[in-house]
Structure formats: C-alpha cells, structure tokens
Amino acid sequence: MLNKKKAAGRRQRVTGRGMSSFPQPASCLFIVSAPSGTGKTTLCRKAVDYFPDLMHSISYTTRPPRKGEKDGIDYHFISKKVFQRMIDREEFLEWAEVHGNSYGTALKDTQCLIDKGLDIILDIDVQGAKKIKQQIALHNMPFPVYIFILPPSLKVSEERIRSRGGDSPKAISERLENARAEIRDAVYYDYLIINDGLEDAFERLKSIITAEKSRSERMMEKVKAVYKEII
Ligand code: ADP
Numbered sequence: 372m373l374n375k376k377k378a379a380g381r382r383q384r385v386t387g388r389g390m391s392s393f394p395q396p397a398s399c400l401f402i403v404s405a406p407s408g409t410g411k412t413t414l415c416r417k418a419v420d421y422f423p424d425l426m427h428s429i430s431y432t433t434r435p436p437r438k439g440e441k442d443g444i445d446y447h448f449i450s451k452k453v454f455q456r457m458i459d460r461e462e463f464l465e466w467a468e469v470h471g472n473s474y475g476t477a478l479k480d481t482q483c484l485i486d487k488g489l490d491i492i493l494d495i496d497v498q499g500a501k502k503i504k505q506q507i508a509l510h511n512m513p514f515p516v517y518i519f520i521l522p523p524s525l526k527v528s529e530e531r532i533r534s535r536g537g538d539s540p541k542a543i544s545e546r547l548e549n550a551r552a553e554i555r556d557a558v559y560y561d562y563l564i565i566n567d568g569l570e571d572a573f574e575r576l577k578s579i580i581t582a583e584k585s586r587s588e589r590m591m592e593k594v595k596a597v598y599k600e601i602i
Pocket residue numbers: 405406407408409410411412413414531532534535566567568569570
C-alpha cells in the first residue's frame with residue numbers, strides 16, 4: 372500500500388494533477404475518448420441531459436454527415452477548405468486527423484462556456500486529448516479530467532458500428548483497425564469505464580463527474596461564504 376506522500380506523487384506523474392494545481396476554476400473540463408462504436412456519443416449525450424451545467428462543445432469536421440445527423444447539433448460539418456482556414460487562423464483549441472477526416476474543437480466555443488462558469492464535455496480522440504494537455508496553460512483553462520470508455524470487446528464494437536449504420540465497409544474496417552492503437556493509450560487516462568451495459572456505464576460516468584465537481588480545489592469559490600463566517 373502506498374503512503375499518502377507516495378500516492379500523491381504517483382497521481383501527479385500519471386495525471387499531472389494534485390495540490391500544485393490548487394485552486395482550480397469552478398468549471399470542469401471532461402475529455403472523453405473511446406474507439407469507434409464504444410458508445411461514447413450515447414454516454415456523453417446522457418450526461419449532458421442529466422447535468423444541467425454540463426455542455427457539449429460541438430466539434431467541426433470535414434466528415435460527411437451520417438443519416439440522421441444534423442449540422443450544428445451533431446457536428447459543424449464544414450469543407451476541407453474552411454477547416455484549413457480555421458487552422459491557419461489558429462481558431463482550434465485542438466484538431467486531429469481521425470479515420471481519414473479532420474476534426475477540431477473551436478477555442479472560442481470552449482472559452483465562451485468557461486466564461487459562463489459551465490462545465491464542458493469534449494468527445495475527442497486520443498491525439499486531441501494529448502494536444503489539449505499542452506494547450507490548457509496557454510489558454511487559462513481548467514485542468515482536464517480524462518475519461519476513456521472501453522468496449523467489452525472489439526467484436527462488440529464492430530456490432531455496434533454496424534447497428535448504428537452510416538459507415539461504409541471501408542470506414543468500418545479503418546475504425547476497427549485504429550481501435551487497437553487507441554486502446555493502448557487508455558492507460559494514460561484518469562478513469563476507465565467499460566461500456567458493457569449502458570446503465571452501469573452511465574452510473575460510473577455520473578459518479579466520476581459528481582466526484583470531480585466536488586474536489587476541494589474546484590469548490591473554493593463555493594465555500595468562500597462559509598470560510599468568511601469562521602475567519
Ligand atoms: P461512438 O460514439 O463511441 O462511436 P455511439 O454512441 O454512436 O458510439 O454508439 C454506437 C451504437 O451502439 C449506437 O447505436 C448506440 O445506441 C449503441 N450502444 C451504445 N452503448 C451501448 C450498450 N451499452 N449496449 C448496446 N448498444 C449500445
């Protein structure tokens with residue numbers, strides 16, 4: 372068993388968090404990654420519906436919409452030219468090439484939510500998650516909480532991608548091939564959830580969000596009133 376000092380040191384190495392980041396803005400930034408077909412879009416949507424202060428930052432992508440997907444709701448669907456212009460103007464907090472398409476998170480969207488004191492959930496791939504770690508200091512953002520969602524097996528992922536519909540056979544095999552590399556990076560995340568049953572996975576996601584919201588370094592603004600009474 373680790374003593375408290377060692378445990379704190381280990382935590383700092385893995386996640387980069389700890390008392391050195393004290394105090395934190397009240398807003399929380401949740402980064403959720405998973406191989407395709409795991410259910411992260413489904414889980415993130417449930418979380419946004421459940422927590423009134425939690426917002427999803429809608430990404431920009433050059434991928435064409437799947438059947439049923441709506442511009443401005445699922446993604447901002449944009450051309451390669453417009454995406455490149457956003458890169459040139461440094462409008463992205465992060466962006467990456469994933470499964471042959473470009474995806475990015477707009478800096479202004481996340482900053483606007485943080486300015487309003489809201490919590491943010493970003494559904495982004497592992498490359499984007501790494502880039503955000505480098506960006507937070509530059510943009511005065513809250514230290515992210517990294518959550519990785521795993522499928523019970525790759526076979527189940529494949530079944531879920533097929534049942535969702537909308538991906539070509541080539542896109543499905545590319546996504547399954549990429550899943551192996553993505554799962555290797557799961558160990559660098561703060562939390563792992565296996566999405567075997569949706570309700571159980573959602574309970575775990577809810578617990579993580581609630582616990583992270585209650586961390587003392589994030590509660591400072593809220594406890595000020597109580598402190599004033601005792602000082
Ligand atoms: P991702 O965003 O990770 O690619 P989605 O959220 O789009 O995955 O989910 C892929 C498909 O799997 C959807 O049809 C969704 O309804 C379904 N799904 C998600 N979680 C589960 C689960 N625990 N059990 C069965 N089907 C699920």
